[in-house]
Amino acid sequence: KASKVQYYNNPMWPGEANSLKVEKILYQGKSLYQEVLVFESSTYGKVLVLDGIVQLTDKDECAYQEMITHLPLCSIPSPKKVLVIGGGDGGVLREVSRHSSVESIDICEIDQLVIDVCKDFFPHLSVGFQDPRVQLHVGDAVEFLRNAPEGTYDAIIVDSSDPIGPAQELVEKPFFDTIARALRPGGVLCNQAESMWLHTHLIQDMLSICRETFKGSVRYAWTSVPTYPSGVIGFLLCAKEGPLVNFLTPINPIEKLEGATKAGREIRFYNSEVRSL
Numbered sequence: 001k002a003s004k005v006q007y008y009n010n011p012m013w014p015g016e017a018n019s020l021k022v023e024k025i026l027y028q029g030k031s032l033y034q035e036v037l038v039f040e041s042s043t044y045g046k047v048l049v050l051d052g053i054v055q056l057t058d059k060d061e062c063a064y065q066e067m068i069t070h071l072p073l074c075s076i077p078s079p080k081k082v083l084v085i086g087g088g089d090g091g092v093l094r095e096v097s098r099h100s101s102v103e104s105i106d107i108c109e110i111d112q113l114v115i116d117v118c119k120d121f122f123p124h125l126s127v128g129f130q131d132p133r134v135q136l137h138v139g140d141a142v143e144f145l146r147n148a149p150e151g152t153y154d155a156i157i158v159d160s161s162d163p164i165g166p167a168q169e170l171v172e173k174p175f176f177d178t179i180a181r182a183l184r185p186g187g188v189l190c191n192q193a194e195s196m197w198l199h200t201h202l203i204q205d206m207l208s209i210c211r212e213t214f215k216g217s218v219r220y221a222w223t224s225v226p227t228y229p230s231g232v233i234g235f236l237l238c239a240k241e242g243p244l245v246n247f248l249t250p251i252n253p254i255e256k257l258e259g260a261t262k263a264g265r266e267i268r269f270y271n272s273e274v275r276s277l
C-alpha cells in the first residue's frame, strides 16, 4: 500500500502514473546525481529510467530524439556548430550527425554513468558518440554555458531531464541568458518543454522567460511519446535576434539533405509533413 501511495506521488504528475510490464531488470545503479535503471519491457523494448522517471524506450525514442533535433536544425540554413545539453544516451547526437553541414558537435552531459550504461544497453543510440565531429564534456551544463564563448553556436539542443534534481536550474532565466549569449545572431534553441496537459504553468513561465530573452521567434511544438507522462512532450523553439527564423516552414528540409537517411539508419518519425501537422 505504501509503495502505491508513492507511485502516484511524483510532484511532476501528482495523482497519475503510467506503467510498463517489466520482463527483466538489466541494470540498476546509482551515480552521484541519480538512480539509473534499465529494464526489458514486454511491449516497448529496453527502457532507461532515471530517478524513477522513464527517459526513453527502444520503441518510441525516435519521436522524441528526431523532433528535438530536426525541428531546430531544419529551421536554419546550413547549421555548423551545434551544442547538445544532457542527452547522454547519444540519441540526439545520432540525429545531429545526419546533417552533413555540421562541423562540430559539443555535448555537455552531467552523468558519466548514463553514458556508460547506454553504451552497453542502447548501442543504436550511443552510436551517436562515434561521430568524429563529437566532443564530449562531462559536467554541469550551467557551468559549461557560463564559460562558453559568446556568439558561437548555430543551434543549442537542451535534451534534459525534468526540473527536479540535476536539471533544476535548466528552466531558470539565468540559464536561458547564457544560452542566448552562446548563440550566434539568428541561432536557435530547442528545449525539452514538458507536457501541455500536465505542466501548463511551467510552460507559461518558460515561454515568458524565453520571449524576454530571445528577441527572434519563440514557438511551442509538441510530439507524441506514449511512454512519457500524458503521452506527449513539448519543445520550446527560440531564435536569437538576427537573421529571421521561421519555425513553421523549414528552410532546410530533411528530405533535401544528402545522406540524411542512409540504408539501415532510416528516420522513423520526423518529416516535413509531420512537422507541419
Ligand code: AAT
Residues within 6 Å of the ligand: 053, 054, 055, 056, 065, 085, 086, 087, 088, 089, 091, 092, 108, 109, 110, 111, 114, 139, 140, 141, 142, 159, 160, 161, 162, 165, 166, 167, 168, 170, 192, 228, 229
Ligand atoms: N534523450 C533522452 C532523454 C532525456 S535524458 C536527460 C539527460 O540530461 C540525462 O542523461 C541527465 O543526466 C542529463 N542532465 C540532467 N541535468 C543536467 C545538467 N545540469 N547538465 C547536464 N546534463 C544534465 C530527457 C528525457 C525527458 C523526460 C521528460 N519527462
